Amino acid sequence: xxWLDTLKKGLKKTSALFVFTQMDEQTRSDLEEALIMAxxxxxxxxxxxxxxxETNPKDLKQLNAFLKxxxxxxxxxVAHPLNVETHHPFVLLMIGVNGAGKTTTIGKLAATYKxxxxxxxxxxxxxxxxxxxxxxxxxxxxxxxxxxxGAPNADPASVVFDGLTQSLNANTDIVLxxxxxxxHNQTNLMEELKKIKSVIQxxxxxxxxxxxxxxxxTVGQNALNQVETFRQIIGVDGLIMTKLDGTAKGxxxxxxxxxxxxxxxxxxxxxxxxxxxxxxxEEYADSLLKDFA
Numbered sequence: 001x002x003w004l005d006t007l008k009k010g011l012k013k014t015s016a017l018f019v020f021t022q023m024d025e026q027t028r029s030d031l032e033e034a035l036i037m038a039x040x041x042x043x044x045x046x047x048x049x050x051x052x053x054e055t056n057p058k059d060l061k062q063l064n065a066f067l068k069x070x071x072x073x074x075x076x077x078v079a080h081p082l083n084v085e086t087h088h089p090f091v092l093l094m095i096g097v098n099g100a101g102k103t104t105t106i107g108k109l110a111a112t113y114k115x116x117x118x119x120x121x122x123x124x125x126x127x128x129x130x131x132x133x134x135x136x137x138x139x140x141x142x143x144x145x146x147x148x149x150g151a152p153n154a155d156p157a158s159v160v161f162d163g164l165t166q167s168l169n170a171n172t173d174i175v176l177x178x179x180x181x182x183x184h185n186q187t188n189l190m191e192e193l194k195k196i197k198s199v200i201q202x203x204x205x206x207x208x209x210x211x212x213x214x215x216x217x218t219v220g221q222n223a224l225n226q227v228e229t230f231r232q233i234i235g236v237d238g239l240i241m242t243k244l245d246g247t248a249k250g251x252x253x254x255x256x257x258x259x260x261x262x263x264x265x266x267x268x269x270x271x272x273x274x275x276x277x278x279x280x281x282e283e284y285a286d287s288l289l290k291d292f293a
Contacts (some may be wrong), residue, residue, distance in 0.1 A: 041255030107139030
């Protein structure tokens with residue numbers, strides 16, 4: 001599969017950290033450094049090193065097998081594609097910081113669901129960023145789904161209210177709501193998310209049925225701060241990790257799982273419509289360690 005090749009190329013910078021020439025005491029120190037450099041995090045690194053001492057691999061082949069098992073064991077429980085069959089309509093609220101790739105991810109998700117035969121509508125809740133509405137409308141035209149947009153600089157909560165009402169009247173299967181990118185420390189904008197969620201629940205009390213935080217893989221450890229703050233402000237049901245087609249920080253998924261244990265719905269490996277894929281621990285481990293040993 002071509003996307004796996006892209007993932008492997010993207011994680012090449014990370015996998016290059018795991019290059020050892022022989023199995024000796026120095027290798028343990030080198031492994032510790034490599035894990036930290038890959039943004040695996042200190043707690044997970046310590047646990048892996050403790051397990052390494054207990055396992056005591058004899059050669060690089062055994063070390064490779066040990067590392068792969070560690071990655072798969074930790075990530076497999078959180079590899080959960082989003083189940084949109086639980087509600088009708090299924091309302092998905094997309095949140096995240098500026099530049100994480102929310103709008104592009106929404107377009108890719110919409111294309112995937114339409115290919116599955118579902119009706120999809122997009123709501124342009126990012127009313128402030130220049131070109132945000134146009135970007136979502138371009139995606140809508142490209143994949144053939146409806147896009148609800150309010151007037152320029154309209155109140156995002158009002159746009160979401162009207163768009164969700166229209167989607168209900170149209171008996172839409174899935175509603176994807178875009179929101180303005182915001183830094184996790186921008187209090188006023190974070191409060192705006194609460195207002196959007198409240199408006200959604202006035203129309204559908206059980207919604208949003210999933211609040212998905214989109215994370216940029218290249219930010220490394222800062223992703224931990226983003227998840228922590230968004231969880232406290234509005235709640236996070238799962239993650240989508242983007243930009244894994246070019247990062248040296250591929251271990252951040254391990255750190256996120258260690259701290260939050262949130263489902264990883266999908267990963268993004270490019271800008272094209274088919275560059276969003278369900279996350280699997282086995283494929284990720286293979287890509288992360290592809291050049292090792």
